[in-house]
Amino acid sequence: MDERWRSLFHDYSNSSFIEVLRRESPHLIPGHEAPRLANVVEPIHGTTVLSVRYRDGVIMAGDRQATAGYQVASRHMEKIFKSDELSGVGIAGAAGPAMEMAKLFQTELEHYEKVEGENLSLEGKANRLSQMIRMNLPAAMQGLVVVPIFAGFDEKAGVGRLFKYDITGGRYEETNFDAQGSGSKDARDSLKKLWKRDMSRDEALRASMEALIDAADEDVGTGGPDLVRGIYPSVKTITRSGFGDVPEDEVKRLCEAILGERSRSGNGA
């Protein structure tokens, strides 16, 4: 058989950006050479990102603080990234590789969409991210762990869906909510009490903020709403009509309301 045309059929990865990079510029692939970390290097860790399913889709929210050891590395880091019109990733773990992965994932989805002329299914996107996390395993073994959370709107099913991952790329679908990062346990505990079936956008937003504030309360690696500097968690909604920001004003008002109630009732003490 003629090699030239056979490869067209067997090379099913024609629409994959990662495969293009692997062939043409392998040095650009993250984790291509797993770094040997000396113990003195302190990778940036500490985060809470979460995702909550509600009536129209999913909410993704994350705190804004990046930590390096006992130091604050950044106060206004963005941890929720739009991966395409109908999905987003929240990153947790080592900041550098995690942001690189979010960027690569976003390019991968866009590349597929442009070449094929249509979007990957949500299932396909979730699997692709899982393979990318597995690619990072050598680096993860050196301490540069990346464990994102992925959420999106499934057009076929007409519902929001969310997925969590482990460092080997294992993919687990969660039905209602999930959180990731150093403060994730506290956020999950709080969501467990607040989550209800068929929540409205406002209810889901409220539950997400309560959970993030709880996480910031208990976990030193998670930043709470910073009223002095005016830095608030970043919150996104993903619904049938696309990926959208929740305006900062609205987040600000909500945070202030929650904190006000807590200080009045003595709950925040």
Add this chain to the structure above:
Amino acid sequence: MPLPYYVSPEQMMKDKAEYARKGISRGRSLVTLEYGDGILLVAENPSTLLHKISEIYDRIAFAGVGKYNEFENLRIAGIRHADVKGYSYSRGDVTAKALANAYSQALGNIFTQDIKPFEVEVLVAEVGDANGARNEIYHILYDGTIEDERNYAAMGGQSDEIRRFLKDHHKEGMPLNEALQLGVRALTVTQNKTLNERDLEVAVLDRTKARRKFRRIPLEALGQLLGTAS
């Protein structure tokens, strides 16, 4: 062993050019117009699935006429070029000029080295941003010849007549519906038929959009813009 007989290089190039031109002129035409908010691309294309116009990158679109499999190859190569470049530098560093040059090199090499030249013409358009950077339209021919066009461009079958028509009728800063109607009239200037929205493939690079400026105009909206909606 039979001796290969001599053909002068001049004759060979002439034959190849004629072959390519014939192939291209059989196909339907495509026009591009600058309008108030960006760049409009209009192709006569009854298929809704096999596209002649497509998105390459944030501000860049691609259009091809001639043999589908050949310009489809070029289209995918262009998307790869742009995505790799944007990933390794930044999104703003991906330019139509670099891409048009790559197409020109590729088509030029194929034309001189392969037995059969590509029977295609391609167009790379980049919309300028709101703070005054101007639009760029590059037109690349089957032999790698590259031209930069202003205000309008035409490719395919009767492109000379269409270009002449557009030269007389194009105005700067037209609204979208006016530009679209002009584009459609231009496509029919050499033939005695009318085109309705089902025969057309239309897309714009709209500078008022957020990051990705490329947008296909769906059938219903097309009818409204053409003023034929019932």
